[in-house]
Amino acid sequence: xxxxxxxxxxxxxLLPWPLWQAHGSGFDYGLEPRLVAPDxxxxxxxxxxxxxxxxxxxxxxxxxxxDAGVLLFDxxxxxxxxxxxxxxxARVTDRPVVHVFNSHAHPDHFLGNxxxxxxxxxxxxDTREQIARDGxxxxxNLYGLVGDWMRGTEVRQPDRxxxxxxxxxxxxxxxxxxxxxxxxxxLALLDETTGVLLAGDLVFYQRALxxxxxxxxxVWRQDLERLAALDYRLLVPGHGPLDREGRAVPQTDTYxxxxxxxxxxxxxxxxxxxxxxxxxLDPRFADIALGRYELxxxxxxxxxxxxQRALEPVQKASPAPE
Amino acid sequence: xxxxxxxxxxxxxxxxxxxxxxxxxxxLGSPMWDYLRTRFLGDDRYRFDDRVRVELPPFAEDPTQVxxxxxxxxxxxxxxxxxxxxxLNPIQHIATxxxxxxxxxxxxxxxxxxxxxTAVRAAVLAAxxxxxxxxxxxxxxxxxxxxxSLAVADPYWESHLGEMQARLFxxxxxxxxxxxxxxxxxxxxxxxVDGIPEFYIEQARLEDANGTPLMRLELSxxxxxxxxxxxxxxxxxxxxxWLRDNNGNSFxxxxxxxxx
Ligand SMILES: [Zn+2]
Numbered sequence: 001x002x003x004x005x006x007x008x009x010x011x012x013x014l015l016p017w018p019l020w021q022a023h024g025s026g027f028d029y030g031l032e033p034r035l036v037a038p039d040x041x042x043x044x045x046x047x048x049x050x051x052x053x054x055x056x057x058x059x060x061x062x063x064x065x066x067d068a069g070v071l072l073f074d075x076x077x078x079x080x081x082x083x084x085x086x087x088x089x090a091r092v093t094d095r096p097v098v099h100v101f102n103s104h105a106h107p108d109h110f111l112g113n114x115x116x117x118x119x120x121x122x123x124x125x126d127t128r129e130q131i132a133r134d135g136x137x138x139x140x141n142l143y144g145l146v147g148d149w150m151r152g153t154e155v156r157q158p159d160r161x162x163x164x165x166x167x168x169x170x171x172x173x174x175x176x177x178x179x180x181x182x183x184x185x186x187l188a189l190l191d192e193t194t195g196v197l198l199a200g201d202l203v204f205y206q207r208a209l210x211x212x213x214x215x216x217x218x219v220w221r222q223d224l225e226r227l228a229a230l231d232y233r234l235l236v237p238g239h240g241p242l243d244r245e246g247r248a249v250p251q252t253d254t255y256x257x258x259x260x261x262x263x264x265x266x267x268x269x270x271x272x273x274x275x276x277x278x279x280x281l282d283p284r285f286a287d288i289a290l291g292r293y294e295l296x297x298x299x300x301x302x303x304x305x306x307x308q309r310a311l312e313p314v315q316k317a318s319p320a321p322e
Numbered sequence: 323x324x325x326x327x328x329x330x331x332x333x334x335x336x337x338x339x340x341x342x343x344x345x346x347x348x349x350l351g352s353p354m355w356d357y358l359r360t361r362f363l364g365d366d367r368y369r370f371d372d373r374v375r376v377e378l379p380p381f382a383e384d385p386t387q388v389x390x391x392x393x394x395x396x397x398x399x400x401x402x403x404x405x406x407x408x409x410l411n412p413i414q415h416i417a418t419x420x421x422x423x424x425x426x427x428x429x430x431x432x433x434x435x436x437x438x439x440t441a442v443r444a445a446v447l448a449a450x451x452x453x454x455x456x457x458x459x460x461x462x463x464x465x466x467x468x469x470x471s472l473a474v475a476d477p478y479w480e481s482h483l484g485e486m487q488a489r490l491f492x493x494x495x496x497x498x499x500x501x502x503x504x505x506x507x508x509x510x511x512x513x514x515v516d517g518i519p520e521f522y523i524e525q526a527r528l529e530d531a532n533g534t535p536l537m538r539l540e541l542s543x544x545x546x547x548x549x550x551x552x553x554x555x556x557x558x559x560x561x562x563x564w565l566r567d568n569n570g571n572s573f574x575x576x577x578x579x580x581x582x
Contacts, residue, residue: 272552273433300383
């Protein structure tokens, strides 16, 4: 798919250039990798929704630097992001990026792939299928949300399927964990050598989680039960700050439990979608960014299932005369 | 002295004129307002009034299923008609309600399609002959890691057309109204997609158990696929909903109250 600049961009180009430059600010994502564990670097995203201001830099990206090269977990929302990430990685190591993993088929996690065409790009088989099917639409949608940060972005498919449970690379022993609660195909990666768990979007921390493709909140909660049983020292969530205290998984689970309960109880009480969207937020989640916004989105995605469960098949009445 | 009195009169007149303008000037500043006002209200008297409640989220997460609630109960006078429309939809009209009985509130919740960011409005014709207008703006840029509609052409509806689910809920708050919710399988095709003719439910009637009509509705294709209609009711323990589409199919369902 080729992305065309929208009409407003043309108008913008007609503005006097200093104004234009102030607006564009060079499309610099300001990526600063931070060493968070031995060999393990994190580029932390902002706790925000997609905007023209952040260019889609709302996602966490991590990489492991080994003797055999670099392994990268997720590539960000755009070609520009991928290119700037590549540059940022080169600032901390002169080793090449050899392996790239896409945790799942959400656009902020794989649209930076273009910048790593010389690496092997891995994903779960179902993730590859989802990207092949929906990738162009997702990219186009993101263009609408963040604008010209996306220029030149095209879907670069992951070309390798992950079907093994272990991945040994450069002296790191990585356990690959295939889940599905967030999108139907969600990869988490446990580096047994360092005790770092890269959880992808199965775990959100201090940032309200998103639900557009979840097969069901119960499925997601089962995944979290398995994640909680793992032996890890540090968890990198898909969105939000890293967690050394073991709080992120319980927070995600508590939120899912609350959301599930809210949607069930509301449907059983006959509430409309608008009424549920306006429900007061639970004070337990007062510190979590984007609570109201993501509740509105989740109600939109999930409430119809709960409504249908709460309704009953009806007796057919004989059609009335007019 | 005389000059002063004249000045005062003029000032008063001006103030009245300004107050009037405030109630008749579109608070949503929509470019389509004058055109659509003429189309739906003709030359009738109208005013904008916050007591006409139109609820919808600030953004359309799924532009094919935007929840809308219109409620004119707070006007506290009988209502004979409510027209619901979206200014910037290719088909603006969404629904017209004719409340016919005190046992159903002058309100409706449903889901609609929006083509782009737009004002969504309700015009309420009250007993004093004035149209009272409420409305709200919705942004349709989508949000977050939103996917495009994944619904591929699914022939499910063909064998389930007109199947209905429903339930009559007890009041959510003591002294509050009860609620009746109906869902019907129907594609509600707009006719705007190439090769798919318009096919939608155009009429509905809510009745009590004896067949006394409580509300009559005219619907348009912007009502979402598989319509979900919610009514607020008082003192009814059974209801019937009758619907007819533009191909002449008619559907009807009966629902009894909790424990009824
Ligand atoms: Zn995601």
